[in-house]
Amino acid sequence: MNEKEILHRYLRLRRTELLAKLDGLDEYNVRRPLTPTGTNLLGLIKHVASVEIGYFGEVFGRPHGQPLPWLENDAEPDADLWVTPDETRDQxxxxxxxxxxxxxxxxxxxxxDAEGAVPWWPAERRRVTLQQILVHMCVETAQHLGHADILRELIDGTAGKGPGDPNLTPRTAEDWAAHRARIEAAARAASPVSRPASPQ
Known part of the structure; x- marks a missing residue:
């Protein structure tokens, strides 16, 4: 594989993994905010798709024809990071x-080495190459996949790529509870100030 194929493969894998975070969840759970800033699963997918269209379309002068009203100048802030009731999961x-x-x-x-320009970046770093944008989108997608990993675990306990993920130590629910308790105890022991009990 050459460099472009390697980068493209990583991007494809992260896209697939991000979309898989919706599997088996109902409408409420794919949309509900789970952080103080409103982070939610379907909103992450909407955001990543939207910025990917911009980076590989507009940046390289390749019109995409996709209406993205949540990115228009008159859209409310962060409209690309959540999904309204009339926007469907299928959409x-x-x-x-x-x-x-x-x-x-x-x-x-x-x-x-194809050159493009990112109009929403500062002028001094606006000129880019396809290589730079490929790396940028691999990082962007992986960052939001990490967010989605945590959200999914908070929703139903599913971690990583699910059962059998080689990156997760195989443990029973009881073993995970004990592991978490050890970490909590270590955090409390290291802290000079008494901390409130964390939610279970």
Missing amino acids: IVALHRTAAALSDATIDALPL
């Missing part, structure tokens, strides 16, 4: 797949 998943197809076409068509 957001379709947007994610469309973004992937449009991006893949750009990646396939251009060499790594």
